[in-house]
Amino acid sequence: MNARIKVIYERLLAKEYRLNRSDEVYDFANDFAFNKVDYISRSSQRLAKLVELEKLTLYPEDRFGFYRSLKSIPSLLTDDEWQELRSKYTIFDGAYVGNIASDYETIIRVGFQEKLKEIENEPNDIELLAMKETIKAVLRISQRYQEYALLKGNKELAEALKIVPLKGAESFYQACLFLKILNYSLWLNGNKHITIGRFDQYMLSYFNNDMKNKVINEEEALEIIEELFLSLNFDADLYPGIQQGDNGQSLVVGGVDKEGKDAYNDLSRLVLLASLELNLIDPKINMRVNKNTAQKWYDLGTQLTKKGLGFPQYSNDDIVIPALLKWGYAEKDARDYVVAACWEFIIPGVAMDIPNIDAFNFAKVINDTIHTYLLDSETYEDLFIKVKTNMAKEVKRMVELTNNLYMLPSPLQSVIMQGPISKHLDISLGGVKYYNYGFHGTGLSNAVDALSALKKTVYDNKEILKEDLLKALDNDFVNNEKLRNTLINVCKMGTNDDYVDSIACQLLEIFAKECSSYKNQWGGIYRAGTGSAMYYIWYSQDLPATADGRRAKENLSANYSPSLNCNIPGVLSVIKSFTKPNLINVCNGGPLTLEFHDSLFRNEEGSQKVAMLVQTFVALGGHQLQLNSINRDTLLDAQKNPEKHKNLIVRVWGWSGYFNELDKVYQDHIIKRLEFMR
Amino acid sequence: MKGRIFAIEEFAVYDGPGIRTTLFLKGCPLNCNWCHNPEGKEYKKQSLRNLNGCLDCKACFKVCPFKRESCNACGNCLSVCPKNLIRMSGIDYEAQELATILLKNVDILKMNKGGITITGGEPLAQLDFLNELLDLLKGKVHLAIETSGYCQTNDFLKIINKLDLVIMDAKIIEKEKALKYLGVDNELIINNLKELSKSKIPHIIRIPLIPEVSDTLDNLKDIIALIKDSSSLLGVELLPYNKFAGSKYKLIGKEYKPLFKENLQVNINTKIFIDNQIEVRGM
Numbered sequence: 001m002n003a004r005i006k007v008i009y010e011r012l013l014a015k016e017y018r019l020n021r022s023d024e025v026y027d028f029a030n031d032f033a034f035n036k037v038d039y040i041s042r043s044s045q046r047l048a049k050l051v052e053l054e055k056l057t058l059y060p061e062d063r064f065g066f067y068r069s070l071k072s073i074p075s076l077l078t079d080d081e082w083q084e085l086r087s088k089y090t091i092f093d094g095a096y097v098g099n100i101a102s103d104y105e106t107i108i109r110v111g112f113q114e115k116l117k118e119i120e121n122e123p124n125d126i127e128l129l130a131m132k133e134t135i136k137a138v139l140r141i142s143q144r145y146q147e148y149a150l151l152k153g154n155k156e157l158a159e160a161l162k163i164v165p166l167k168g169a170e171s172f173y174q175a176c177l178f179l180k181i182l183n184y185s186l187w188l189n190g191n192k193h194i195t196i197g198r199f200d201q202y203m204l205s206y207f208n209n210d211m212k213n214k215v216i217n218e219e220e221a222l223e224i225i226e227e228l229f230l231s232l233n234f235d236a237d238l239y240p241g242i243q244q245g246d247n248g249q250s251l252v253v254g255g256v257d258k259e260g261k262d263a264y265n266d267l268s269r270l271v272l273l274a275s276l277e278l279n280l281i282d283p284k285i286n287m288r289v290n291k292n293t294a295q296k297w298y299d300l301g302t303q304l305t306k307k308g309l310g311f312p313q314y315s316n317d318d319i320v321i322p323a324l325l326k327w328g329y330a331e332k333d334a335r336d337y338v339v340a341a342c343w344e345f346i347i348p349g350v351a352m353d354i355p356n357i358d359a360f361n362f363a364k365v366i367n368d369t370i371h372t373y374l375l376d377s378e379t380y381e382d383l384f385i386k387v388k389t390n391m392a393k394e395v396k397r398m399v400e401l402t403n404n405l406y407m408l409p410s411p412l413q414s415v416i417m418q419g420p421i422s423k424h425l426d427i428s429l430g431g432v433k434y435y436n437y438g439f440h441g442t443g444l445s446n447a448v449d450a451l452s453a454l455k456k457t458v459y460d461n462k463e464i465l466k467e468d469l470l471k472a473l474d475n476d477f478v479n480n481e482k483l484r485n486t487l488i489n490v491c492k493m494g495t496n497d498d499y500v501d502s503i504a505c506q507l508l509e510i511f512a513k514e515c516s517s518y519k520n521q522w523g524g525i526y527r528a529g530t531g532s533a534m535y536y537i538w539y540s541q542d543l544p545a546t547a548d549g550r551r552a553k554e555n556l557s558a559n560y561s562p563s564l565n566c567n568i569p570g571v572l573s574v575i576k577s578f579t580k581p582n583l584i585n586v587c588n589g590g591p592l593t594l595e596f597h598d599s600l601f602r603n604e605e606g607s608q609k610v611a612m613l614v615q616t617f618v619a620l621g622g623h624q625l626q627l628n629s630i631n632r633d634t635l636l637d638a639q640k641n642p643e644k645h646k647n648l649i650v651r652v653w654g655w656s657g658y659f660n661e662l663d664k665v666y667q668d669h670i671i672k673r674l675e676f677m678r
Numbered sequence: 679m680k681g682r683i684f685a686i687e688e689f690a691v692y693d694g695p696g697i698r699t700t701l702f703l704k705g706c707p708l709n710c711n712w713c714h715n716p717e718g719k720e721y722k723k724q725s726l727r728n729l730n731g732c733l734d735c736k737a738c739f740k741v742c743p744f745k746r747e748s749c750n751a752c753g754n755c756l757s758v759c760p761k762n763l764i765r766m767s768g769i770d771y772e773a774q775e776l777a778t779i780l781l782k783n784v785d786i787l788k789m790n791k792g793g794i795t796i797t798g799g800e801p802l803a804q805l806d807f808l809n810e811l812l813d814l815l816k817g818k819v820h821l822a823i824e825t826s827g828y829c830q831t832n833d834f835l836k837i838i839n840k841l842d843l844v845i846m847d848a849k850i851i852e853k854e855k856a857l858k859y860l861g862v863d864n865e866l867i868i869n870n871l872k873e874l875s876k877s878k879i880p881h882i883i884r885i886p887l888i889p890e891v892s893d894t895l896d897n898l899k900d901i902i903a904l905i906k907d908s909s910s911l912l913g914v915e916l917l918p919y920n921k922f923a924g925s926k927y928k929l930i931g932k933e934y935k936p937l938f939k940e941n942l943q944v945n946i947n948t949k950i951f952i953d954n955q956i957e958v959r960g961m
Contacts, residue, residue, distance in 0.1 A: 481737065481757070481758055481760050482757050482758060485756070485757035485758075485759075485762065488762060489757075565762075569686060569688055570686070570687060570688020570689055570699075571688055571689045572689055572697070572699065572783040572786050572787075573782070573783065575786070576782075576783060576786070600691060603960060605691065605692065605960055606691050606692070609689075609691045609696075609790075610691075612696070612697055613689065613697065613790075615790075616697070616786050616789055616790060619789060620786075639730070642730050642731035642761070642763070643731060643761050643762060643763075646762070658728075660728055660731065660763075661726070661728045661730070661926060661929055662730075662925040662926065663730075663924070663925050663926075663927075664730060666922055666924075666925035667730070
């Protein structure tokens with residue numbers, strides 16, 4: 001990073017810019033209610049008020065500006081109205097539109113001016129009026145910044161703001177500034193989980209043009225990207241999520257374009273370089289790969305993994321695109337997929353999918369089935385029939401919970417999607433093409449391990465009596481370590497053993513099949529997935545001991561990963577196990593997560609081999625992969641709770657060892673060493 | 679026949695080309711003072727008790743016939759630990775059975791131009807078993823060994839001729855010093871090193887750099903004299919000592935006692951190899 005970027009980086013760390021923020025909490029809802037303002041108009045009116053209330057901040061030579069000053073966004077509805085809404089409808093995630101991907105390509109190309117024209121060519125109604133007012137609000141804050149930039153002598157920004165966002169961007173810098181304005185406005189508008197999408201695609205023409213006309217060179221392009229990325233971090237602490245950082249600012253590079261051709265380009269490389277240099281959690285980098293992706297992209301990705309931020313996350317086009325086609329997405333849409341906040345596959349510009357509407361709890365369904373039917377099940381197959389029935393029941397129950405969903409209107413989001421203007425329909429009411437739902441699948445490996453352990457010990461080997469097993473589960477294995485250890489030592493998902501992996505294939509197939517038999521209120525489908533989100537923690541709290549040897553409250557596996565009790569033989573076996581199921585059927589999103597100690601990356605050789613491993617995962621038909629380079633916090637936790645980190649391997653010197661098994665003095669040393677690596 | 683192993687490591691990254699699976703055979707006739715795999719030293723099975731996280735509940739103590747004073751690897755303690763902190767070092771396998779396990783991921787190994795590396799302990803210490811295992815694996819996957827080279831020369835030659843790559847240690851050349859730090863007469867080792875250098879088998883020489891023991895100019899010169907004329911030498915790998923060597927001794931209830939000054943700066947002399955046209959790899 002150059003000197004200029006360093007200054008901005010320091011600014012981010014120093015947090016001095018936050019002094020300009022306001023704690024003031026405004027109440028608009030009571031006025032809205034008193035004046036009987038409809039909900040659609042409330043959204044645009046709120047934004048119009050907020051852009052006046054925002055205090056502006058600019059630093060010398062600041063190219064992006066647009067810092068948030070209001071810490072909280074006032075509610076659109078009064079408490080009473082909320083209560084009424086909740087009594088009538090299903091409300092998901094605060095009813096806010098979010099976790100989707102905007103049509104950045106179009107809006108950055110044509111500017112809001114073109115959208116205003118489109119609206120004026122249509123007959124007037126509430127929807128379009130709200131969209132128009134919203135656009136005016138975005139133009140207003142841009143104008144305020146433009147004037148402020150002039151006042152501050154910041155000519156570059158002032159000039160650019162004369163063009164964007166009113167007109168389409170004329171340069172790479174303007175296009176990036178446009179993106180920043182959209183990002184800022186969406187957050188201010190109360191939308192959540194604002195994704196960045198295929199930056200290296202929708203920004204490419206501006207980049208190429210500027211490069212061709214020598215407006216910028218590559219170094220300058222990198223500087224612009226880095227400045228933009230930094231600007232996405234300045235107010236990240238204000239963005240709502242389960243944990244800070246859970247804000248959905250995910251960016252996707254590579255993959256194939258809408259015609260199916262390799263889409264990696266110079267801009268993809270610069271994005272990865274910028275992320276590599278900045279070492280920041282936003283934006284979160286995702287790489288789309290497929291069997292034709294060149295080795296060099298994996299190598300670059302691995303360099304990023306080495307940083308220990310837990311990304312890039314890889315998505316395999318060869319599985320994801322066929323999955324989306326199978327679910328009825330049009331070919332050009334499927335090829336254009338991005339990831340939502342975490343890993344759910346969504347389509348930019350045309351979809352209001354809710355791929356995280358609920359999470360199927362594999363572990364609980366299996367556990368309940370065992371408790372209800374084990375005694376009466378003569379054979380394992382008898383029990384498995386009940387498993388199927390109960391899974392079907394659970395999917396049905398979850399589907400019913402999603403009925404009658406209500407979302408608050410978002411005229412701003414509507415304007416930057418395809419459809420709402422011409423259809424005169426807000427995105428929350430049906431203005432776009434796709435309204436599919438997705439269910440996560442949480443605790444799969446625990447469920448699979450439980451069935452495997454039970455099949456082996458109770459039915460095959462008859463070494464544990466049904467009654468004893470149930471009693472031990474009820475007692476949370478107290479005074480029964482022997483039985484628990486027997487259960488733990490049965491082969492588990494992640495050991496590349498068909499005995500257990502075939503159960504995983506069956507469970508996923510049933511889950512997919514059951515989901516596919518329902519339609520939602522929009523006529524959309526239910527997509528089955530392998531993610532867990534935060535549910536692996538939430539669900540584990542109420543789940544008693546399970547037959548895989550897991551004690552009550554112990555965490556379930558995160559996403560699509562081996563359980564914490566699994567003694568995995570190694571990462572190759574894990575990859576083999578987890579690529580056996582036909583993942584095309586359960587492709588809502590949810591990665592296999594592999595953890596490596598960062599010393600594995602100590603030289604070129606180690607990094608290259610990690611890159612080869614990712615390619616192997618793709619070749620074997622994996623859908624999504626997340627690699628973690630283990631950091632100090634994990635090691636500290638492993639010291640306190642070694643049983644939770646049994647498979648944590650650390651490269652110690654020219655050899656590897658289980659972290660748990662090293663003397664504490666050596667563990668401390670490694671932890672210390674990591675402090676210096678930060 | 680049966681052989682005894684103490685670990686299989688998948689995705690071994692530093693034990694030869696490509697993605698590899700590394701097998702650790704149990705037992706080693708040497709007694710290298712800086713050995714970092716003490717659980718692989720003895721041929722007999724041992725229970726490894728990880729004291730990190732131990733609740734001191736004495737469950738293992740109660741079921742042990744020797745009250746933990748010694749261990750006959752009866753395995754009683756393995757299943758009673760509430761934290762699952764005890765495991766066995768030493769599992770016996772028929773060669774065929776082990777070959778099947780090792781070949782389980784052979785598609786991944788081949789896709790990534792890798793293979794299987796056999797190390798230890800000292801793999802040559804289970805000579806007959808190693809021969810049988812290599813015969814079962816030969817032709818199916820790239821095969822490598824990591825060895826101290828300590829065995830009869832005719833046996834050594836028989837083994838290396840079945841391999842695609844040999845990674846051999848050259849630790850200490852001076853006889854008296856070797857006796858002190860390796861615990862054996864190094865004559866066989868030096869003979870085998872000469873044989874390996876004469877052979878056509880691609881090989882890498884690994885040199886642990888122990889301060890004032892093996893990192894001395896004299897020792898490096900002695901090593902270079904033995905290997906520099908080889909036409910099949912791919913290069914040397916220098917492994918500077920670091921203080922993690924002792925980290926696993928408590929697992930087997932022993933104490934790590936280095937006979938050298940651990941804290942001294944290791945002399946990493948790459949220049950002397952380059953001057954002799956020997957490639958220094960992986961630094």
